Amino acid sequence: MNKVTRVQSKTMVMPGSDIDTDQIIPARFLTTTTRKGLGNALFADWRYDAAGKPKPDFLLNRPEAAGCGILVAGNNFGCGSSREHAPWALLDFGIHAVISTEIADIFRGNSLKNGLVPVIVDKVTHGWLIENPGVEVTIDVAACELHLPDGRAVSFPIDGFSKYCLLNGVDQLGYLLDHADAITHYEHTRPWKP
Amino acid sequence: MSGKSLFQKVWDDHIVVAETADTPAVLYIDLHLTHEVTTPEAFSVLRSRGLRIRRPDLTLATLDHSTPTVPVTSLKDLDVVSEPAAAAQIRVMIENCHEYDIELFGFDSDARGIVHVIGPELGITQPGKTIVCGDSHTSTHGAFGALAFGIGTTEVGHVLASQCLLQRRPKTLAIHVDGQLGPGVTAKDIILAIIGRIGVGGGTGHVIEYRGSAIRSLDMEQRMTICNMSIEGGARAGMIAPDDTTFQYLQNRPMAPQGAAWDAAVARWRNLPSDPDATFDREVAIDANQLTPMVTYGTNPGMVVPIGDPVPAAANASARKALDYMGVTENKPMLGMPVDVVFIGSCTNSRLSDLRLAADLMRGQKVAKSVRMLVVPGSEQVKRAAEEEGLHEVFRAAGAEWREAGCSMCIGMNGDTAGRGELCVSTSNRNFEGRQGSGARTVLASPLTAAASAIAGQIADPRPLLRQLRDVS
Ligand code: SF4
Numbered sequence: 001m002n003k004v005t006r007v008q009s010k011t012m013v014m015p016g017s018d019i020d021t022d023q024i025i026p027a028r029f030l031t032t033t034t035r036k037g038l039g040n041a042l043f044a045d046w047r048y049d050a051a052g053k054p055k056p057d058f059l060l061n062r063p064e065a066a067g068c069g070i071l072v073a074g075n076n077f078g079c080g081s082s083r084e085h086a087p088w089a090l091l092d093f094g095i096h097a098v099i100s101t102e103i104a105d106i107f108r109g110n111s112l113k114n115g116l117v118p119v120i121v122d123k124v125t126h127g128w129l130i131e132n133p134g135v136e137v138t139i140d141v142a143a144c145e146l147h148l149p150d151g152r153a154v155s156f157p158i159d160g161f162s163k164y165c166l167l168n169g170v171d172q173l174g175y176l177l178d179h180a181d182a183i184t185h186y187e188h189t190r191p192w193k194p
Numbered sequence: 195m196s197g198k199s200l201f202q203k204v205w206d207d208h209i210v211v212a213e214t215a216d217t218p219a220v221l222y223i224d225l226h227l228t229h230e231v232t233t234p235e236a237f238s239v240l241r242s243r244g245l246r247i248r249r250p251d252l253t254l255a256t257l258d259h260s261t262p263t264v265p266v267t268s269l270k271d272l273d274v275v276s277e278p279a280a281a282a283q284i285r286v287m288i289e290n291c292h293e294y295d296i297e298l299f300g301f302d303s304d305a306r307g308i309v310h311v312i313g314p315e316l317g318i319t320q321p322g323k324t325i326v327c328g329d330s331h332t333s334t335h336g337a338f339g340a341l342a343f344g345i346g347t348t349e350v351g352h353v354l355a356s357q358c359l360l361q362r363r364p365k366t367l368a369i370h371v372d373g374q375l376g377p378g379v380t381a382k383d384i385i386l387a388i389i390g391r392i393g394v395g396g397g398t399g400h401v402i403e404y405r406g407s408a409i410r411s412l413d414m415e416q417r418m419t420i421c422n423m424s425i426e427g428g429a430r431a432g433m434i435a436p437d438d439t440t441f442q443y444l445q446n447r448p449m450a451p452q453g454a455a456w457d458a459a460v461a462r463w464r465n466l467p468s469d470p471d472a473t474f475d476r477e478v479a480i481d482a483n484q485l486t487p488m489v490t491y492g493t494n495p496g497m498v499v500p501i502g503d504p505v506p507a508a509a510n511a512s513a514r515k516a517l518d519y520m521g522v523t524e525n526k527p528m529l530g531m532p533v534d535v536v537f538i539g540s541c542t543n544s545r546l547s548d549l550r551l552a553a554d555l556m557r558g559q560k561v562a563k564s565v566r567m568l569v570v571p572g573s574e575q576v577k578r579a580a581e582e583e584g585l586h587e588v589f590r591a592a593g594a595e596w597r598e599a600g601c602s603m604c605i606g607m608n609g610d611t612a613g614r615g616e617l618c619v620s621t622s623n624r625n626f627e628g629r630q631g632s633g634a635r636t637v638l639a640s641p642l643t644a645a646a647s648a649i650a651g652q653i654a655d656p657r658p659l660l661r662q663l664r665d666v667s
Contacts, residue, residue: 016512018394018494022626027605031260031279033234033286045628050614074512076395079428079494080626082330083232084346102395105430106330110346159362160216172348173239176356179211179220183248183358186210186222192462194224194252194323 003169004115006140007097009069012059013133019073020080021107025089027081038085039092060093064134072099072129078107087111097139099146101126112162113172119146119156141166197469200435201366201401204341204466208324210358218360224323225252226353227309228296230287231259231607232328236351237290247294248357254318255291256299257284258308259329260607263570263597266301280608294354307573307599310334310541314418315575317447321436321463326353331541331623332431333424337417338444339436339466341401344425367392367400367429368474371408373482378657380551381416382543382621382640384408385423386488386498388480394496397429400475403468404434408482414443415545422542423623426495435467487655489528490625490638492516497625501643501655502527519627520635521617528637528653535618536567536594536648537630540604543621543641544572549580552645553588555659560592562651567594568610570602594648606631619647 029041047058054061071090077100078086087110090098097117108118117139121129125146129135138147141163145153158166165172198206205221213219226249233255240247247253260280266272269288272281291298299306305316310331313319321339326332328350335342345359352359369392371384389396402424409417417434424432441460444450451459486500493516499505507524508514517524522531538544538552549571561567569589571577577599580586586596603610604622611631612618618636621644622629625636637653646656 016515017510018496018512020494020624020626022624022629026628026632027607028632030231031277031283031607033283034238035235045632050632076398076428079394080330080425080624082328082344082346084235084348102398104395104428105398106344106346106425110348113346113348159218161218161360164216172360173243173352173355176220176352176358176360177245179358180356182210182220183222183356187357190207190222192459194320 001113001115001165001169001171004096004117004141004166006138007070007117008136008138009096010067010134010136011070011072011099011129012065012068013072013130014059015074015130017074018076018079021078021083021086022080024078024086025083030083030085035085035088035092037092038089039094042089042093068134069094070097070099070137070139071095072126072133075101077103079104082106082110084110084114087114087116091116099126099129112166115166117141117166121146121154121156125154196473197471199366199468199472199474200339200403200433200466201341202472204322204324205363207322213363218362220358221361222324222358223252223326223353225254225313225318225325227313227325227327227332228253228255228350229258229309229327229329230283232347233290233350234283234286235347236354237294239351240354245355247296247354250295252357253296253354254299255287255296256306256309256312257287257301259601259605260284261600262608263600263602263610265598268301276608304574304578307575308541308544308601310422311545311572311576314338314414315447315573317444317450320444320450320459321440322466326359330425331422333429334418334422334541336421336424336431336433337414338440339433339463341431341433343430364430365400365475367397367402368477369402369404370406370477370479371404371482372406372479373408375408375482375485378487378642378660379485380640380642381412381419383485383488384480384482385420386490386495386638387485389423389427389495390488390498391480392427392478394426394494395428397424397427400429402427402429402432403474404432409434410437413547414439415547418545419542423495426623436463437467487640487643487657489643489653490636491520491522491528493519493625493627495623495625495638498638499528501529501653529655531617531653533565533619533647533652534616535612536561536565536644537570537603537618537620537622538641538644539568539570539572539602540622541572542623544570544576546576546579548621548641549576549585550583552641553585555642555645555656555663556592556649557588559649561594561648564651565648567648568597568603569594570597571599573599603630605629619644619653
């Protein structure tokens with residue numbers, strides 16, 4: 001995983017709540033065996049018409065979306081399935097952070113493991129961001145702060161370990177494998193065996 | 195100090211390294227279930243890093259998500275009926291299992307099926323275990339008092355390589371369901387009512403324990419229906435304390451402990467239920483006496499109403515969008531809305547008792563002319579058992595299609611889809627936009643409501659039909 005210390009970009013806004021992983025990437029695109037190119041399938045059912053042509057009025061197809069690396073989304077973003085294809089598709093498209101008032105558990109975990117920063121903010125900040133699409137904001141991972149254009153800094157929660165992994169590009173498998181001795185010890189000493 | 199909850203007992207029992215303020219716990223995983231869709235990248239990572247699988251003996255594989263539901267007995271058949279990408283994905287899974295020595299319940303196995311149906315059937319889903327799978331409905335296995343939750347592909351790689359996961363301890367939510375269900379009201383209606391109450395994000399960050407007299411009186415298949423949809427309430431896991439119903443279900447299953455090991459296991463399992471003085475971070479109570487058949491009206495499972503109640507007016511833009519997508523009129527009930535497709539299947543409602551419920555209602559009846567109906571058993575075992583009872587004949591005689599086991603129209607990954615604009619009454623778990631095919635509209639319901647709607651050609655309450663049947667007999 002690459003190091004992620006800050007994300008600085010314009011925002012694009014999808015105000016709808018409960019945007020689920022079937023919208024982020026519909027299941028028919030999951031028959032792949034690699035994560036490459038999934039950005040093309042991002043929000044496919046909202047983005048393309050039945051003939052596969054881009055719908056001009058959908059956010060991702062509009063000129064102002066170009067170069068936006070931060071998605072501001074409605075409450076409970078990423079609910080639904082465990083498909084890691086969802087953060088893969090967002091990253092492949094060029095989105096490096098999602099800001100919402102709530103982000104679903106599995107999606108959030110998957111995002112952190114791939115360097116997509118989940119940012120949970122209060123309702124007031126969220127409301128302002130929804131009302132003001134296209135503003136330039138900065139996410140400072142080390143400080144756990146979202147910097148707004150008026151200079152205000154809003155803090156957001158990330159557990160220390162995930163933050164450490166983002167900042168240092170640490171992939172968690174390496175960390176787990178460092179505990180091989182403890183795992184072996186557990187296997188040998190547990191009172192019952194599965 | 196207060197007592198421990200079921201969740202806390204299973205969690206504590208699997209801590210390899212305790213969590214600290216700075217680091218998550220290393221949690222040991224007793225059973226890793228895998229399937230073709232969420233594993234290929236995980237195997238690629240293992241391969242590129244030269245890692246072995248730590249415990250292939252605690253890993254089990256099946257083919258379900260992108261498999262066709264028309265008969266396939268060999269890989270040659272697969273190329274004929276499957277689209278190339280889905281066929282390739284299945285091939286990769288078979289090769290990976292072979293290379294890494296993982297037991298695969300594939301096309302040649304009479305135990306193949308939806309991953310959450312076969313684990314319990316084989317008896318490898320057991321109380322007190324930690325169980326994971328790259329699929330969010332892994333919560334199903336919690337019906338046995340296991341701690342079971344869905345993981346992403348990166349985590350699939352973690353478990354393959356280390357048999358462990360890095361986890362923060364979640365919060366606990368107790369949901370008490372007391373009272374007695376009326377006729378025609380099922381476990382599916384309980385869980386839909388719960389999701390309606392807590393909302394699709396209501397369980398985020400929590401593990402649910404379902405408790406109370408209504409839960410205790412459910413059989414294992416209905417308990418699985420409840421736990422299955424925990425994730426639709428935002429909770430990664432839902433659990434039910436093991437009891438005699440659980441033990442009876444498991445006894446003599448092929449992968450359950452046998453003989454003296456069985457007795458020891460049951461003795462251990464009897465200690466798992468939450469202590470009387472256990473506390474939970476949150477509690478919610480539901481009165482089972484008040485429940486009726488439930489149907490969803492929107493595009494997430496929290497948008498749900500009792501079948502005769504009017505659809506609530508849209509409170510915001512998202513709700514408005516959902517109603518428009520569904521073509522639903524606010525302030526009117528869903529009852530009577532024309533239906534194009536009926537799907538009975540999925541890891542929520544594709545077990546023998548689900549099929550029996552539907553078949554009992556459909557015996558001697560016809561699926562309405564305007565309706566296409568698909569019945570897809572959850573596993574090859576369910577299929578055989580249903581056929582032994584002649585259920586397939588009941589469905590076929592009524593005009594429904596009887597298919598091979600798989601996820602089928604729950605996810606629409608291999609041919610089984612509803613068309614653009616079609617309304618599908620489905621026993622599955624997700625009514626997201628396009629879940630059952632681009633532009634398809636899904637109404638979630640119980641097998642009884644689905645069967646009644648198939649006959650009526652419109653969304654129908656199963657209770658009048660049930661009463662008729664009772665009066666006749
Ligand atoms: S039946 Fe549906 S929800 Fe269940 S595992 Fe298959 S695709 Fe997932």
